[in-house]
Amino acid sequence: MLLTKEPTSNTPIGKLIREVFIPWGLEAAFIDMTDLDQVHKGVQANTRLILVETPSNPLLKITDIAAVVEIARQAGAWVLCDSTVATPILQQPLNLGADLALHATTKYLGGHSDVLGGVLVARQESLLWERVRFLQRNGGAVPSPFECWLATRGIDTLPYRMRTQAENALKIAHFLNGHPQVEKVYYPGLPEHPGHQLAARQMTAFGGLLSFQVKGDQSHSMQVAARLRLITRATSFGGTHSLIEHRASIEEPGTTTPENLLRLSIGLEHPDDLITDLDQALT
Numbered sequence: 001m002l003l004t005k006e007p008t009s010n011t012p013i014g015k016l017i018r019e020v021f022i023p024w025g026l027e028a029a030f031i032d033m034t035d036l037d038q039v040h041k042g043v044q045a046n047t048r049l050i051l052v053e054t055p056s057n058p059l060l061k062i063t064d065i066a067a068v069v070e071i072a073r074q075a076g077a078w079v080l081c082d083s084t085v086a087t088p089i090l091q092q093p094l095n096l097g098a099d100l101a102l103h104a105t106t107k108y109l110g111g112h113s114d115v116l117g118g119v120l121v122a123r124q125e126s127l128l129w130e131r132v133r134f135l136q137r138n139g140g141a142v143p144s145p146f147e148c149w150l151a152t153r154g155i156d157t158l159p160y161r162m163r164t165q166a167e168n169a170l171k172i173a174h175f176l177n178g179h180p181q182v183e184k185v186y187y188p189g190l191p192e193h194p195g196h197q198l199a200a201r202q203m204t205a206f207g208g209l210l211s212f213q214v215k216g217d218q219s220h221s222m223q224v225a226a227r228l229r230l231i232t233r234a235t236s237f238g239g240t241h242s243l244i245e246h247r248a249s250i251e252e253p254g255t256t257t258p259e260n261l262l263r264l265s266i267g268l269e270h271p272d273d274l275i276t277d278l279d280q281a282l283t
Contacts, residue, residue: 003042003050003077005033005063013051013082033063034195036071043075052098053082055199057237058211058247058263060085060186062195065202069097078128084108085237089162091203094123105147107238108208111154111161117143119151161240161268165208168274169266175275176212181224181282183213183260208266209237211247214282218259222246225262227281230273237265242274 017028031038033052043050050072054063065081072079080100081093087108093101103109105117122129136142143151166189173187188199189206199206214221225233231242235250243265248257266274 003029003031003047005030005051005053005056033068034061036064036067039068039071043071043077047075047077049078049080051080051082055085055188055207057085057209058257058261060188060209060211062188062199064198065093065096065098085207085209086203087158087162089159090166090205090207094121096202099123105151106236108162109154109158110151111158111238111240113236113239113241115147115150117147117151162208163205164268165266166205168271169208169210170206171271172266172274172278173210176278179282181215183215186211209263210266211261211263213258213260214262216260218248221260221262224281228277230269230277239265240268242267242269
């Protein structure tokens with residue numbers, strides 16, 4: 001049995017679990033990992049893997065990795081942490097007890113919006129890890145040499161990009177939080193964020209991704225995105241250029257993402273220029 005966060009149906013992990021693994025016989029429970037009581041109640045006798053994503057996309061929820069690990073140990077289950085939004089620079093799940101860490105090289109590790117890939121890292125050798133390597137070798141789940149080169153090229157500058165993107169994102173989150181046309185900001189660097197103190201303990205900075213709800217309905221938020229001049233409308237995050245997307249419009253019916261929410265990936269542009277662009281679009 002797999003215990004995981006509540007992914008929307010059209011995310012890659014959500015589609016894989018719902019449309020591939022469950023029909024093959026996997027049992028899965030989708031819960032809010034930030035609520036440890038739900039995690040306790042969700043664990044069953046046949047639970048073998050707990051999948052955590054923190055910070056989560058797009059609502060930037062923060063899960064206590066060490067606490068989930070403790071629950072998993074009592075149940076004899078493994079913990080896999082998707083730390084794509086944080087990267088290994090800002091968060092190290094393996095040092096907090098997770099058995100496996102997952103990162104999309106497509107995002108911050110590659111860093112230039114020009115590679116598709118992912119990486120799975122194990123804390124130590126195990127029978128599970130041997131099985132993963134067997135499936136990788138025999139199932140063909142390997143990137144091309146050029147994709148590997150692109151990812152390693154991006155990792156060379158990862159610490160410097162992440163530091164700048166996190167600093168810029170914090171400034172922009174504070175700006176949006178005080179803007180009269182913004183209903184709510186989702187960023188763990190803000191003191192009022194429910195996961196702020198936890199994020200401050202298990203992360204070295206708060207990351208370059210944030211989301212915010214524009215006052216009004218879906219059309220209002222999409223108009224704001226359309227008026228931006230410096231920030232590009234595109235579905236991705238983690239690159240050197242700032243990107244924005246209306247998340248709900250690319251998700252399937254039934255999504256829990258608010259219809260007036262915009263997800264903003266902060267790049268390496270000067271934060272004052274980004275704030276000016278956002279201000280004119282909102283105003």
